[in-house]
Amino acid sequence: MSENILKFSMNRCTSVERLDDNTLRSVCRLRDTFTCASVEILARLPDLEIIEARAQFHHEWLEPPDVDNILLKLPGVRIGAGMLKIIKGLVGEEEESRQISYMVEECCQAIIISLTRDILVQAPTSEEGKLEFFSKMVRDNIRLYNRCAAFAAGSRLVEGTEPPG
Amino acid sequence: MLTFARNKLVSVAVKDRDRLSIHAILDDDIYGLEMDLDVGIENREILAIAGKWNRWTTPECSRAMPFLQEMKGDRIDEGIGDRINKVLGRRGCRHFANLLTECCHAATEAARVIRWENAKAARPDLSFRSFLKEEARGENNGSETGASEKSASTLRPSLPRVETVCGGREPAGPGGHGGEGRTEGFVIDLHAHSFPASSCSSASVDELIEEARRIGLSGICLTDHNHVWTSGQVEALRQKHRFPVFRGNEITTNQGDMLVFGLEKDIKGIITLEELRSEVVEAGGFMIAAHPFRGFLTFSTVQLGLTPEIAAQRPLFQLVDGVEVLNGKVTEKENGFSSSVAETLRLPATGGSDAHQASEVGRYATRFFVEVHTEAELIRALKSKEYVPVAFRARKRPVKLPEISLRGACER
Numbered sequence: 001m002s003e004n005i006l007k008f009s010m011n012r013c014t015s016v017e018r019l020d021d022n023t024l025r026s027v028c029r030l031r032d033t034f035t036c037a038s039v040e041i042l043a044r045l046p047d048l049e050i051i052e053a054r055a056q057f058h059h060e061w062l063e064p065p066d067v068d069n070i071l072l073k074l075p076g077v078r079i080g081a082g083m084l085k086i087i088k089g090l091v092g093e094e095e096e097s098r099q100i101s102y103m104v105e106e107c108c109q110a111i112i113i114s115l116t117r118d119i120l121v122q123a124p125t126s127e128e129g130k131l132e133f134f135s136k137m138v139r140d141n142i143r144l145y146n147r148c149a150a151f152a153a154g155s156r157l158v159e160g161t162e163p164p165g
Numbered sequence: 166m167l168t169f170a171r172n173k174l175v176s177v178a179v180k181d182r183d184r185l186s187i188h189a190i191l192d193d194d195i196y197g198l199e200m201d202l203d204v205g206i207e208n209r210e211i212l213a214i215a216g217k218w219n220r221w222t223t224p225e226c227s228r229a230m231p232f233l234q235e236m237k238g239d240r241i242d243e244g245i246g247d248r249i250n251k252v253l254g255r256r257g258c259r260h261f262a263n264l265l266t267e268c269c270h271a272a273t274e275a276a277r278v279i280r281w282e283n284a285k286a287a288r289p290d291l292s293f294r295s296f297l298k299e300e301a302r303g304e305n306n307g308s309e310t311g312a313s314e315k316s317a318s319t320l321r322p323s324l325p326r327v328e329t330v331c332g333g334r335e336p337a338g339p340g341g342h343g344g345e346g347r348t349e350g351f352v353i354d355l356h357a358h359s360f361p362a363s364s365c366s367s368a369s370v371d372e373l374i375e376e377a378r379r380i381g382l383s384g385i386c387l388t389d390h391n392h393v394w395t396s397g398q399v400e401a402l403r404q405k406h407r408f409p410v411f412r413g414n415e416i417t418t419n420q421g422d423m424l425v426f427g428l429e430k431d432i433k434g435i436i437t438l439e440e441l442r443s444e445v446v447e448a449g450g451f452m453i454a455a456h457p458f459r460g461f462l463t464f465s466t467v468q469l470g471l472t473p474e475i476a477a478q479r480p481l482f483q484l485v486d487g488v489e490v491l492n493g494k495v496t497e498k499e500n501g502f503s504s505s506v507a508e509t510l511r512l513p514a515t516g517g518s519d520a521h522q523a524s525e526v527g528r529y530a531t532r533f534f535v536e537v538h539t540e541a542e543l544i545r546a547l548k549s550k551e552y553v554p555v556a557f558r559a560r561k562r563p564v565k566l567p568e569i570s571l572r573g574a575c576e577r
C-alpha cells in the first residue's frame with residue numbers, strides 16, 4: 001500500500017578535508033525532495049577565518065537567492081564563538097536564504113567538530129580513563145560546564161568541579 | 166583525504182490518517198544516533214519521540230535521552246528551532262537537537278506534499294506549482310498553511326550557542342568588596358548590559374547602577390547590544406542615582422563584537438568592521454575589541470598553531486583603539502591570551518564585567534588615573550591610554566590575572 005511510500009526524504013552530507021597545512025575545506029551537500037544545494041567554505045588556520053565561500057542552490061519553487069552576492073560577505077568571519085549571529089546577520093534570514101545560512105553554519109560546525117575529533121582520538125578506552133579524560137576536558141574548558149547533559153550538574157564528569165562564574 | 170564527514174538522512178512516511186512517521190539518522194566520525202518521531206499531520210504536534218545512541222563520546226552521554234521527551238507535545242512552527250536549541254540542545258545533546266531540527270523541517274515539507282495530494286484527489290491535473298500558488302492565495306480549503314509559509318522555517322541551527330553570554334550563575338563574594346586597589350584611581354565598569362535594551366540581560370538599568378554604587382565602583386558604562394542610549398536618558402539616570410553613568414554600545418561586526426564609545430549612530434544588523442571603524446573615526450569616538458578570543462581557546466593553541474604573535478596579525482587589531490583583556494564572561498586563559506596580544510601590539514587594555522545580571526557588575530573594570538565625569542572626559546581618558554584593567558569584585562576563587570604590567574600594555 002502507498003502508506004509505505006515516502007512523502008519526503010532528505011540527505012545531507014557535510015565533510016571536512018585539509019587542503020594544506022593552513023587550509024581546511026568544508027562542504028555541505030543537500031538533496032531533498034525539493035532542494036539540490038551545496039555550500040563550500042575554505043577556512044584558514046590558525047585563526048579559523050573564512051577565506052572563501054561558494055554555493056549552488058536549486059529549489060523546486062523558491063526563487064534562487066543571489067548566492068554569489070550573499071557569500072561575498074563571509075570572508076573574514078571567524079569560525080567559533082559568536083559565529084551564528086554573524087552568519088545569520090550577513091546571509092540574511094529571508095525564506096530563500098535561510099537554507100544557505102543553515103548550510104554555511106553546518107560547514108563551520110563541521111570544522112569545529114573535526115578539530116574536536118583530533119582531541120577525542122586521544123581518549124582512553126577504559127571507563128575510568130574516559131571519566132578522567134572528560135572531567136579534565138571540562139575543568140580545562142569550563143565553558144563546557146552545563147553545555148549538555150553529560151557536562152551538567154549531577155554528571156560524574158563535573159563532580160567536584162565548580163560551575164563557571 | 167577527508168578528516169571528518171557527517172551524514173544525515175531523514176525519511177517521512179504517513180503512519181495513519183492523522184500522523185506522519187519520521188525516521189532519521191545522523192552518522193559522523195564521532196557520533197551515531199537515530200531518532201523516530203510521530204507528528205500530527207494537521208497540527209504538526211510532536212506526538213511521540215524516541216532516540217537511540219549508536220556511537221557517542223563520554224560515559225555520561227546517555228543522560229541526554231530524557232530531554233527528548235520534553236519536546237513531546239510541542240508544535241512545529243516558526244519558533245520550534247529556538248525551543249529545540251534551548252530545551253534539547255543546551256540541556257540534553259546538541260547532536261540530537263541538530264537531527265530533530267532536520268526532522269521538523271522534513272515534517273513541514275511532507276505535510277505540504279500531503280496537502281497537494283489531497284487537493285489532487287479532486288483535481289487530478291493539479292500540478293504541484295499550481296497548488297503552491299493557490300495555497301499562497303489561500304484558495305485550498307483545509308490548508309491552514311500556505312506555500313508562502315516559510316519552507317525552511319524550522320531550519321534553525323541546533324549548533325552550540327557558544328557565544329551566549331547570558332545567565333552567569335555564581336553570585337560574587339559577600340559584599341563584593343576587596344577588589345584589588347579599589348581605593349585608588351577612578352574605576353569604571355566599561356561593559357554592562359541591561360534589560361530590556363539587551364534582551365539577554367536580566368538586570369534593569371537601575372539595578373546595575375545601584376549595584377555599581379554599592380560595591381564602590383566610580384562609574385558604570387551601559388553597553389547594550391546595538392542600542393543607543395540618548396544623552397538625555399543617561400543624564401536622567403545620573404541625576405536619579407547621583408552616580409556617574411556613561412554610555413557605550415556593543416556592536417556586532419563581521420569580525421566579532423566591538424565596544425564603541427562616542428558613536429551616536431544607531432546601527433542595526435551586522436556591519437563590517439571597516440564600516441564601523443569609519444563611523445567611529447568620523448564621530449571622534451573610541452573602539453575596543455570586546456572579548457576577542459571568547460570561546461576560541463577551546464582547542465589547544467598548539468593544535469591550531471595559534472600564538473599571541475600570530476593572533477596579533479589579524480587585520481581586526483589594526484582597526485581598533487584598544488583590546489578588552491579582562492572580560493567577565495570568558496575564561497582566564499582567554500583573557501590571558503587577549504592580554505598577550507594587546508601587549509604584542511602595544512594596544513591599550515581595558516576590563517569590563519560584561520554583566521548580564523546585577524551580581525556580576527564590577528567583576529572586572531578599568532581603572533583610570535584621572536577623574537571621569539562626562540562622556541567627553543571618558544573618550545579623552547580612553548584616548549589618553551592612561552588606565553589599566555582590574556579585577557574589582559571579589560570572587561569565590563582568587564582570579565589569576567593575566568600578566569599585565571602595572572600601567573598596562575599601552576605604555577611600552
Ligand SMILES: [Zn+2]
Nearest residue numbers: 356358415519
Ligand atoms: Zn557584552
